[in-house]
Amino acid sequence: MSTESSVKSRPRRPTRSSIDLHTRLRLLARSWQLYVLLLPAVLYILVFKYWPMYGAQIAFRNYNPSDGFAGSPWVGLEHFERFVTSFQFERLLVNTLTLNALGLLIAFPVPIILALIVNQLQSERFKKFTQTVLYSPSFISVVVVVGMIHLLFSPRSGIVNNAIVTFGGDPIFFMGAPEWFRPLYIGSDIWQNAGFSMIVYLAALTAIDPALHEAARVDGANKWQRIRHIDIPGIMPVITILFILAIGNLFNLGFEKVLIMQTDLNLPTSEVIQTYVYKAGLQQAQFSYSAAIGLFNSLINLALLMTFNWVARRAGQSSLW
Amino acid sequence: MTNTFPIVKTSLPAETPVSTQGGPQQQAKRGRKRDRFADPLFNTVAIGTLLLAILVIIYPMYFIVIASFSEPSEILNGNVWLWPAGFTIEGYTRIFSDSTILQGFANSILYTTVGTAISVATILCAAYALSRKDLYGRTFFMLLFIITMFIDGGLIARYLVVRDLGMLDSIWAVVLPGAVGVWNLIIARAFFENNVPGELRDAAQMDGASDFRFFFSVVLPLSKPLIFLMIMIHLVANWNAFFDALIFLNDENKYPLQLVLRNVLIQSEVTAAGGAGALDSYAAAQRLGELIKYGMIVLSTIPLLIVLPFMQKHFTKGALLGAVKS
Known part of the structure; x- marks a missing residue:
């Protein structure tokens, strides 16, 4: 965890970014199975946690099912x-x-x-x-x-x-x-x-x-x-x-x-x-x-x-x- | 009882008699005297409090059980305290002939099984991936999960999302929206971090085992206590859940037991069994209603009481694991 954050915190060096991309791709490729294991849970929170968070904006709108969360007219407070x-x-x-x-x-x-x-x-x-x-x-x-x-x-x-x-x-x-x-x-x-x-x-x-x-x-x-x-x-x-x-x-x-x-x-x-x-x-x-x-x-x-x-x-x- | 609390020897020399006479000497000793009584006083207060707490917890449950076997008129007259009076099992026979209640049981068993399977599988897989320190983006994913512990979209948005997904009135509305608890994910991750040695994975990797292979053939067999704990937590939670069913289900045939219970116990809805037969008078229906209520509490709670002895060891361990990690 610590190595990863230190890599992230030094994006300014020009030489690092290419290595970063390379390492990143290699790491991703090597451990794709881990991402498969992680996928259902991530899908779950995106659908059942983050989508409702996005939907909470209807508090500032007049929600209309046919217009969806973001399409309903804005009414502010x-x-x-x-x-x-x-x-x-x-x-x-x-x-x-x-x-x-x-x-x-x-x-x-x-x-x-x-x-x-x-x-x-x-x-x-x-x-x-x-x-x-x-x-x-x-x-x-x-x-x-x-x-x-x-x-x-x-x-x-x-x-x-x-x-x-x-x-x-x-x-x-x-x-x-x-x-x-x-x-x-x-x-x-x-x-x-x-x-x-x-x-x-x-x-x-x-x-x-x-x-x-x-x-x-x-x-x-x-x-x-x-x-x-x-x-x-x-x-x-x-x-x-x-x-x-x-x-x-x-x-x-x-x-x-x-x-x-x-x-x-x-x-x-x-x-x-x-x-x-x-x-x-x-x-x-x-x-x-x-x-x-x-x-x-x-x-x-x-x-x-x-x-x-x-x-x-x-x-x-x-x-x- | 007293020998369960051996008094600390240094603080209570048995041979010193308690002087009840006043005088200057007594005053000088008061400090020590108070000390001498402090521990026995503590033990008395402690045992008293605990016995009272145990009584307050056990007696209501015990009363419900004996009341379910008692003639309601005897309860009404205050004759049921320690033992059933006017023994009857009519409440139970009526419950077992009520199609609504039986349907509720069947639905609950289905929802609990499917829900537990989905939750445990999802959590174990994700927790293992997140426990791997070489997972690129681990911090990001962890953060993604943890944020949802503090911020949520609210009841209305949740309802609308489930509605938009077309899940209303289906088993998925009961089983999916609460499937992955972040807290359980953290517990499971901590377990994998502490119990799967890195050397084991190195060895497996050298033998050419993939991450899948390693997870299913090595990690999971090593994690039986965790799997057991997760299954138990979700069995209990799913069995007891009612709110998602309340907001997402309209079709009464799909109600889980807890919703049927709510209607019968709290809203005193007359079930088919309670109001059976036009010849039953109001009083008779009410009498049966009471019996059914007591009986249903017993029947709906028994599955959990059977599970409890098996889980307590793991359960406390799990609670501690979560606590330590936080």
Whole structure:
């Protein structure tokens, strides 16, 4: 990789370019079979990733199927203006931000805490068992998890309401209450994903030199102190990177789950930008308008990612680039 | 339970009794006393937290299973907690006689098999090529893939592309648009880089083996753990996927199981089984509906629970590989 980039970085020398061309052709010819192996994947991303990227320009046009992506009439920022001034805009933005920011703040630390605890377990067997149980829900489909919520929290026969009634409370219609949407969404998210996210932190923890713990123990540090002064600083780079990545995905995470958790009654809190894109675009066929909203969403995302990456780099933490 | 957490010996001398009397001496000892209790306190909190977490995770799943065998009226009255009450398998018999659900199962099996085969083949081939340091343009291709992790064209453009390709309402709309995950590609590439020794290729080259020959006869047999991991990841992902099917399929006969599940579980659509017979009263239909819901969760999740024990070793390894590389 390094030789190749150094070759590329010196294009000015006149003699090099002819050699370059020659080498290039020779290399290409010798390893054509490798390119054949690579071809399907490259075709795939060109068709299913780069073509849609090219198609995203319809956000600035009035998309017309017969004219195609680039042939449709140009309207500039019209769709963006329409969205920003629409009456749903504020509610969508607030819902999206609240759900994702709350989700991040509450759900992000859970796998770290679990990893710190599991890492301290002495019995290998119990450790394995705990890990397996904790990450088993990540194999269950989102549809089933939401279905489980519907069943377990059902006002009529749900076990949760059974328990509430047993203890003298009134049954709550969880799936129909806007104020319960966020807790249920975030709670089920932790239930399903915390165990799996934990694995990465556990890996980072096992990479910490055991001699540090040994020395700290000799010096009389207890488990709390060792976690605070050895474990947490040790996995801080991983935490930072994953946090930045989570920020970058702030507006994307779990939109499919939001969509299927929506009921007519919880829409005041559960309608987020991306579910709105889905409805306006695919159900009402307002392609350009919803593409503009989607693009708006991605831009905020990218801006957040870059801001936090910059902050992390300035703070001397590890960063993505 | 306590012997799973052997207390660190240096911090808890067993013979020192805990003094409950006050006084200046006690005050001087407070610092040490706190230390002495720190580790046992940690162990208690740790075990407590983990046991609670395990309970919170296992109990809902367990409850769904026992509820699927219980008379719905017993669940309604709060009699089902630890054991099925009013044992019945009517939910299951109805599920197995419902053509929509069975069709969903069949479709899911088809999509999962074809999708997994396509994804794994594409990823392994590309990842091997990208793992070769002598591949001209390697950095360029890598960049081409990595960019798509951060920028994408959005839902609408993706839909329009699939529509323009004429794939709507076909298996390809479910199987192709998400076929190659860049993350999996990176994991596979890292595996090849670390596990295929360069000397081996030199030797093969000297014997006149082509890149194809070397890849299929030497690299792949050496990479069984990776192939296994990739197959497992894609089996689970394809089995659980529903969104592409939701946006690209209109024909209900082509719905995968997850979409059928969504209609039955979440939108409480009455299936053929649930509403069978005009004589069934509303209450009877509702009773059956509940049974079918519990039963379908169990049936749709069982294939994965069967796979889980086989994959856990490889799965954690794969997750770690990805993490280390990043």
